Amino acid sequence: MTWALLHDRDNWLRNGMATITSSPAPKPGYTRDALFDGSQAILYRAVGVADKRIVITPSSASLLTYFAAHDLRIHEGTITGAMLRANFGSGFETLRQWTPAEIEESNWSIGWVGGRPSAVVVEFIVTTTLSGAEWSLGEIVVGSGAIIGGLSQMWPTPARQTVHARTWNTVANGPWRTKLAEPVSSYTLTFPAGREERLRQIYDVSDGGLRPASFMPDTKGPAAVHGHISDEHTISLGLGGVYEESQLLVTESMRSLR
Numbered sequence: 001m002t003w004a005l006l007h008d009r010d011n012w013l014r015n016g017m018a019t020i021t022s023s024p025a026p027k028p029g030y031t032r033d034a035l036f037d038g039s040q041a042i043l044y045r046a047v048g049v050a051d052k053r054i055v056i057t058p059s060s061a062s063l064l065t066y067f068a069a070h071d072l073r074i075h076e077g078t079i080t081g082a083m084l085r086a087n088f089g090s091g092f093e094t095l096r097q098w099t100p101a102e103i104e105e106s107n108w109s110i111g112w113v114g115g116r117p118s119a120v121v122v123e124f125i126v127t128t129t130l131s132g133a134e135w136s137l138g139e140i141v142v143g144s145g146a147i148i149g150g151l152s153q154m155w156p157t158p159a160r161q162t163v164h165a166r167t168w169n170t171v172a173n174g175p176w177r178t179k180l181a182e183p184v185s186s187y188t189l190t191f192p193a194g195r196e197e198r199l200r201q202i203y204d205v206s207d208g209g210l211r212p213a214s215f216m217p218d219t220k221g222p223a224a225v226h227g228h229i230s231d232e233h234t235i236s237l238g239l240g241g242v243y244e245e246s247q248l249l250v251t252e253s254m255r256s257l258r
Contacts (some may be wrong), residue, residue, distance in 0.1 A: 007213050013142060017143070035140045043138055067141070071139065080100060084123070087120050160190045187249070188247055189248040209229060213250060
């Protein structure tokens with residue numbers, strides 16, 4: 001199983017390398033900027049129109065390696081699918097199609113990982129049983145520079161293992177009982193010795209966990225996680241002070257309760 005992570009600084013919609021050039025108008029009280037503000041607390045909710053399409057245009061032809069649509073919701077009717085396609089200079093190509101079952105099993109956050117050069121337009125399209133259904137998204141993440149399974153020029157050695165933990169925080173609900181809040185997933189990526197300096201760099205550019213990341217636990221699967229790189233950096237030392245392994249922790253952002 002191979003994972004992939006796109007840091008906030010490599011997200012085209014956050015670093016200015018691309019803009020959303022077309023999308024359904026947001027409902028009053030919502031904003032299109034919520035699609036790339038780095039937080040899922042404020043959503044983009046679109047008016048009910050038949051063409052549920054978001055068009056993203058890079059400032060110049062660019063390498064496309066990562067796409068994710070987080071917290072997709074359908075407010076009328078049911079979803080029948082979603083599609084990612086892109087134009088690489090010779091017409092549109094379909095890169096990924098998600099079935100309703102895949103979208104639901106992924107907790108309504110889906111992604112794609114590839115490596116296609118010279119993308120000039122990227123489109124995300126949603127289809128529903130009711131053509132005029134209202135729908136919403138928490139975040140769109142698209143860009144290049146994704147770290148895939150730890151294999152890159154800076155990480156030539158893959159991660160040793162990935163540990164997935166899912167927890168539910170309890171919230172006080174009166175003097176005699178508690179209730180479960182939104183569940184949160186965390187992923188611990190363990191690397192062999194020799195990667196500790198690179199991991200320190202990742203933590204530094206994450207600004208203490210303030211800058212978001214998009215993470216896919218399995219590049220062959222549909223699920224994506226909108227999260228943050230933890231501000232805790234773990235390095236294990238063995239006998240004689242020799243580095244044995246380092247750990248990178250990605251924690252899912254708390255989605256808005258609805």
